[in-house]
Amino acid sequence: MEEQLRNKAKELLETGCVKVVIGYGWNRTKTRTAPVFITRPEDADRLVWNPLCVNNLSVYLTRKFKDIQALGKPAIVAKGCDIRNIVVLITEAQVRREDVVIIGMTCGGVVYRQELWKGELKPEIMPTKCANCGVRNPRVADFVIGERSSFTPPEAPTGMVFDKIKAIDAMTPAERWNFWIGEFSRCIKCYACRQVCPLCYCERCITEKNMPQWIETSAHPRGNLSWNLTRAMHLVGRCTFCGECERACPVNIPLNLMNQKMIQVVDEAFAFKSGYDEKTHPPMIVFSPDDKEGFIK
């Protein structure tokens, strides 16, 4: 697979079809993978593919990274789940489909934390999204590399995130409040969740707007709550549960719970799953006169 990927990247660069290949490469100690940006065909051998390729590289297609956009037309090495994010970027007019070459990788799952990797991929070290993955064979891709996966996700989603959501739903409002305040009290406002998120592409984030100051920038519980709720709200109907925000969080706030909960709400209310169809608008920018709710009196 790795060989096929390198050949494909070399071919794309040699023909001048793309100017840069965004992919995974080794770090210096070969313990983790890091993003690499290949611009010369002879460098294509730096590309790697293995279960440590956990990063969601679609973030480098957004306008947050003007210097990468300046390199020219990109090709991106993407897992099925990363492609879902690219699809959302396409529906939101951030990228045009013809402006990016997607090299889809069939994927058998990745590791949740790279330090857990002992040379063997076991279900215990995979994130919840991999156990319920319906896109191991990439859907929207120009090239697919690797053999077809025959994995079918379980009927009812399973995993730690789903179990925890059920547990939180069963709590009383006061217990839920205490749970979330406890989690958010650790937030240090480093904004790693925002920086790593492929869908947080605003050039000026609401938290940086200070006339008026909508969100307190100090790491105070009140501002922490506003920040995390606002970010969750901005991702409603868009988040694809790639899990990068929680992985990037230095204080381990379970952001996946909140985002997955909102994915379930959107699915129930609007029968919409984000990132599968580049022709459908995200649910929050359209409406239907028949939307159902039971709480507006």
Place this chain on the structure above:
Amino acid sequence: MAFVCNWCTYAGADLAGTSRMEYRPNVRIIKLPCTGRIDPLFIIKAFENGADGVLVSGCHPGDCHYTTGNYHARRRWIGFKNLMEFTGIDMRRLHFSWVSASEAIKWVDLINNVTGEIKKIGPFMEYKGLK
């Protein structure tokens, strides 16, 4: 704290006033052009600045002055209401309603009910006590 739209609920509240109806004085009304203008962040900010309860109200579906503003708002609230519930905010503190320009009586009842409900549970000490 009540966020209302200019064209229906504000006019409804105005009608209640010109008809000299009495209702609880605890509500502070903020008029916005349309319910579609109400960012969920306004509601969070209201709680942050010490509101004990928030009411959001606008035109009935189909009656929006800007044709579709309240449909967009309704979608947003479906998401937001569930998010607030998941965070553990007592849903007796957050109310959504449709009040038209002619429904002064509905407005009066709504304010009385909402105020009564919030008075029963008292000030939002959980939020105010965050340090």
